[in-house]
Structure formats: C-alpha cells, structure tokens
Amino acid sequence: MTMAQTAGAARTFPQGEPIIQCQGVHKWYGEFHVLKNIDLSVAKGERIVICGPSGSGKSTMIRCLNRLEEHQKGSIIVDGIELTGNLKNIELVRREVGMVFQHFNLFPHLTVLENCTLAPIWVRKKPKAEAEEMAMRYLKRVRIAEQALKYPGQLSGGQQQRVAIARSLCMSPKVMLFDEPTSALDPEMVKEVLDVMIGLAEDGMTMLCVTHEMGFAKSVADRVIFMDRGEIVEQNTPNEFFNSPQSERTKLFLSQILNH
Amino acid sequence: MTDNVHTGNVHTGSIPDERPPANTVGPVAWLRNNLFNTWYNALLTILIAWLLFKAIPPLLDWLIFSANSFGTPPQVCRQEGGACWTFVSEKLRFVMFGTFPYDEQWRPLITIVIIIALVLASCDRRFWKPWLGLLWIAGLTAVGVLMWGGVLGLTYVENTLWGGLPLTLMLSVVGLSVAFPASVLLALGRRSQLPAIRVISVTYIELIRGVPLISLLFMASVMFPLFLPTGVNFDKLLRAQIAFIMFAAAYMAEAIRGGLQAIPKGQYEAADALGLNYWQAMGKIILPQALAISIPPLVNTFISFFKDTSLVIIIGLYDLLGTAKAALSDPAWRGFYREAYLFIGVIYWVFCYSMSKYSQKLERDLHRGHRR
Numbered sequence A: 001m002t003m004a005q006t007a008g009a010a011r012t013f014p015q016g017e018p019i020i021q022c023q024g025v026h027k028w029y030g031e032f033h034v035l036k037n038i039d040l041s042v043a044k045g046e047r048i049v050i051c052g053p054s055g056s057g058k059s060t061m062i063r064c065l066n067r068l069e070e071h072q073k074g075s076i077i078v079d080g081i082e083l084t085g086n087l088k089n090i091e092l093v094r095r096e097v098g099m100v101f102q103h104f105n106l107f108p109h110l111t112v113l114e115n116c117t118l119a120p121i122w123v124r125k126k127p128k129a130e131a132e133e134m135a136m137r138y139l140k141r142v143r144i145a146e147q148a149l150k151y152p153g154q155l156s157g158g159q160q161q162r163v164a165i166a167r168s169l170c171m172s173p174k175v176m177l178f179d180e181p182t183s184a185l186d187p188e189m190v191k192e193v194l195d196v197m198i199g200l201a202e203d204g205m206t207m208l209c210v211t212h213e214m215g216f217a218k219s220v221a222d223r224v225i226f227m228d229r230g231e232i233v234e235q236n237t238p239n240e241f242f243n244s245p246q247s248e249r250t251k252l253f254l255s256q257i258l259n260h
Numbered sequence B: 001m002t003d004n005v006h007t008g009n010v011h012t013g014s015i016p017d018e019r020p021p022a023n024t025v026g027p028v029a030w031l032r033n034n035l036f037n038t039w040y041n042a043l044l045t046i047l048i049a050w051l052l053f054k055a056i057p058p059l060l061d062w063l064i065f066s067a068n069s070f071g072t073p074p075q076v077c078r079q080e081g082g083a084c085w086t087f088v089s090e091k092l093r094f095v096m097f098g099t100f101p102y103d104e105q106w107r108p109l110i111t112i113v114i115i116i117a118l119v120l121a122s123c124d125r126r127f128w129k130p131w132l133g134l135l136w137i138a139g140l141t142a143v144g145v146l147m148w149g150g151v152l153g154l155t156y157v158e159n160t161l162w163g164g165l166p167l168t169l170m171l172s173v174v175g176l177s178v179a180f181p182a183s184v185l186l187a188l189g190r191r192s193q194l195p196a197i198r199v200i201s202v203t204y205i206e207l208i209r210g211v212p213l214i215s216l217l218f219m220a221s222v223m224f225p226l227f228l229p230t231g232v233n234f235d236k237l238l239r240a241q242i243a244f245i246m247f248a249a250a251y252m253a254e255a256i257r258g259g260l261q262a263i264p265k266g267q268y269e270a271a272d273a274l275g276l277n278y279w280q281a282m283g284k285i286i287l288p289q290a291l292a293i294s295i296p297p298l299v300n301t302f303i304s305f306f307k308d309t310s311l312v313i314i315i316g317l318y319d320l321l322g323t324a325k326a327a328l329s330d331p332a333w334r335g336f337y338r339e340a341y342l343f344i345g346v347i348y349w350v351f352c353y354s355m356s357k358y359s360q361k362l363e364r365d366l367h368r369g370h371r372r
Ligand SMILES: Nc1ncnc2c1ncn2[C@@H]1O[C@H](COP(=O)(O)OP(=O)(O)OP(=O)(O)O)[C@@H](O)[C@H]1O
Pocket: A029, A032, A034, A052, A053, A054, A055, A056, A057, A058, A059, A060, A061
C-alpha cells in the first residue's frame, strides 16, 4: 500500500523491457500547444488505457507513436527506432505498430480478405497464399471468417471494426494502438469488439487504447493514463486510479464519466 | 402482437393488403402524371407533339422514302431531291482513309481493326494485367509498321498522306493513353507535399488550361520549330499529337484531382498506418477509389478530345472530318453536305456513345458491393 501515497504521475512504470519510449515530447498545431512534455515508457506486453476529456490530446499522442502526426520537440523511440523525418524509419516503425481507428477506415473497394492481405503482401512481401491463410486465421479469431469475401460496406459497424483489428493483426505487429475503437458503434455492438480486444490482451499483445470504456480499463489494463489539456496528469494501476485518484482534475473527470 | 414480421413484400398484419386505387396505375395515370399534370405542362406536351409531327415526316422522307439508293448518279440525285447515299458509297474509301495510296488501303483498314481490338481488350477488367501494356506496345508497333511501311516489303507511305479514320483513332487513342498516366502524375503532383513538384504541376495545369486548344495546335506547328536547331524537321503529325497530349493531360488531371479530394483522410491514414509507402498507398488504395469516382468527368474529357481531334484540320492534317470536307470539294460531288456530315456524324456518335455506355457499365461494376 505504499503506492497509494505517491502521486500517480510520479510512479515509475514500467518494470519490463520498454518497446516505446517518449521523452519530453511537445507538439503544436500552429500556436496551439497540444502535447506538453509527454514522458511515456511502455513495456513489452503492457496494456495501457488512455482517458481524458475531449480535446485533451489523447488521439494526437497515440498518433505520434506511428507518426501519423509529427512531434516538434523531444524524442519518440519505438522498437529501437527513433521517429524522425526519415521515411524509411517511419515505414519500419509502422510495420510493427498496428492501429485501429474510431471510424474503422477499411478500404471500401477491397473485400474483407483483400483488406487483410494487402499490407502483408506488399509491405511484408509475403506470398499471396500464405498471406491469405494468415488472414483467414485472424478473421476466424475475430469471428468473421465467413464474411471474408464481402465488401466492408456490406458489414455492420461492429463487424467492420473486427475486420479492422484483424487487418492490423495480419502485419504481426508488436504494438497495437486503438483510438476510441468502440465510440462509433451502436451500443449492442460494443461488446463484440471489446471481447476481441480482451482476447488480444490475454494473449499478451502490447496495447495502448484510448477509450471511455471504464469496464474494459478495470478488467484488462495494467495502467490507466489520464490526460488533460495536453499533459499526462496522472497514471496508475486501474485499481488505484479508480479508487483513489490523486489530482482534482482526475476526480472531476471520473465523477463525470462514472455518473452518467 | 408482433405484426411487423414480413416476408418479401407481403405483410402479415391485421389489416389485409389492398390494391392501389385504379386511377393511380396504368398508362392513363402515367400520361396524366407525366405529361398533363398541370395546364402549362399540358400545353408544352401539345406544342412538342405538334413540332414533332411537323419535323419528323419530312426528315424521314429525305432520309429514307425519297432517298436515292446507292449507285444513283449525282446528276439524278440533284434532280430528284432526297438524300443521295451514292455519295457515301462512292466516297467511302476516301473519307475513311484519306489520301493513303489506293492499292495500299488495306493497311489503314487493318490499323483500324488493331486499334479497336486493343481498345476493346482494355475494356475487359479481366485483362487489366501487366501484359496488357505489352500487348499495346506490340499493337502500336504493328500499327506504325503498317502505316509507314518501308519494311517487310511494304512500300513507304509518308505520314502527310495519312488521313481519315485511322488518323482520328491514332490521334485520340495514342493521345489519351499517353495523357492519362501523365494526368494521374499531374494530379498527384498538385497534391504533393513537396512544394517544387506542386508548383510545377499547378503552373503546368493552369497554363495549358488557360489557352484554347486551337492556339496550342498552332503553337505546336509554328513555335516548336523555333526551339529546334535549323534543319531539324519535326514531324507535323507528331507535333499535333504532342499538343493533344499536353492539353488532354491538363484537363484530365483536374478531373482526377476532384476524385482524389473526395477520398476521406482516414483512407490515407489507414494506408500509412499499415506501413505502405507513398506509391503503394496511391496505387493500391487511393487511386483505385479516386479514379472510380472520376469516371464521369474523365469520360467527358475522353469524348470531347475524341471529337476535338478534328481541329487538326487547321494545321493541314486530314482526319475524318477533314477527308469528308475534302470529298465535298470534288466538283462532281459538290453540295452534298448533308450526306457527308450526317455520315461522319454517325461515325463519331457511335464511338462516343460506346464510350459513354462502357463508362456506365464500368461505374456500375466498380461500385458493386462496396457502396457505403
Ligand atoms: N489538425 C489539427 N489542427 C489543429 N488543431 C487540431 C488538429 N487536430 C486536433 N486539433 C486540436 O488538438 C486538440 C487535441 O485533439 P485530439 O484529437 O488529440 O483530442 P482527443 O483527446 O483525442 O479528443 P476526443 O476525445 O474528442 O477524440 C483539440 O483541441 C483539437 O481541436
């Protein structure tokens, strides 16, 4: 119970070998300071949930990790490669980092199967048959194999999001980033997507997940990070985070999302 | 009570299904709804019916009933009135092949067949494979050999003698197939992150779009020679072809840019996040979707360029329209404008309408299944 006394932000995570290391990361959109001095280290196999009010910079932060957004100060090292302007390095990092978007972003002109095999074939240079076999394996895993020949537009939101997860998994990533994967879904479809994510977590995937699903955070996260106005305000184990939040801002945020 | 279960169109509810009221279906209802629904529409309907009644019988009479069949000599035609289709049969080879040596006209004929076959093959999506490019190279080489000759025992034919349909087809098919990839690059260039490439693309597109095609054709024939060392003679046909390519590329680039702009940002992000490089993301994700969206404006450009090839007449090349006009200058056949223009009009129309039809089919195929 010594941890409860230290402020969350001061606690040192992680214990294992880091796969992502951010140090003093800043980002601006024009004059607007979106990310302020982000220090974050993620261990292999760690499951992190990121929460915070709208506009606090959660999406921006995880999008910096595969350089969909560029940071202007500080350093981000992913899987031993520092993210700079070097395009080759960026592509190398992106191969190892899967990303699942709020709006799925499946490729509407390709079938579900083609969505899943495209990157393995063209980026990993896998033979087509092998890529298809692997895609079918992951599609089975997200329980959607029977829809493999359909187009994304023919699937429900929950099904599309599961395909998007399978598409990322087909690249055998070392880290998976999720940006509010369930917030564009109808309530009855949220569970099917969360179940897939829980399955992934149980298999030891390193995950960073921006979500407001606090049940998910409590059951699978090793660590919950709270962001507000571009800063990491507090981070702690789910248990500590929810039961004894340290900062006023966290308390206010928790009271808002838990009371509706 | 769960009454909203339905199978097909039959509701098994507590209220029995009824037929719609009789006055809302059937031909009379259709007439009333579409032609006579208001007093001014009724007036318009009657007016148009009267105009058609006035215009169609004389037209049909000229075209068919009083028309002189093939073989009637022109003097007889002139006396009788009515269309003189002998003009078409008599001048067919000249209109089709221009001044190409008469005994060698099987060569442009095969050229037409090869070009149409290549285009038809390219229309089938199953053939969209790398070897299609090789087929085109082989086909166009064959076309070059046939038209120029000078090898394989074929007599040499200078390209100033080329004319008619092969010229029209070559200018448009070669022109559009070179301009199309160029326009894709220009459209991508205009949206490039690299300022130099963006500026070059924008400048090019805006400069070329800002001048009329005719002036570009003139410039191609009078300005290019200025840049060349004296004595180097640059082929007139090639100059026209280059002018066409430059012009078509600028126009198509804008059509494609419209398609590119319609692709949501999420598609670029998903492609990037998977580690695809720029060309893979464009080639596999963005362009297939953007081009599918751009089909209507692209076909618009294709059709207008196919017809605009007839502008080469101003720099002294005889395309289909040019040969038809030249045929009319034969003293024996002077004055049969209607027959001449109608005939080539039909040829142009057949090609343009096929393009339009094919594009509709392609659009349907590409959109099948993946409409959001
Ligand atoms: N491209 C951009 N240009 C300018 N400002 C931006 C841009 N993208 C995001 N912002 C701003 O940056 C801030 C952080 O955005 P971000 O999307 O990271 O927030 P978030 O925490 O993910 O919020 P939400 O929960 O609504 O998704 C917001 O105030 C947003 O308005």
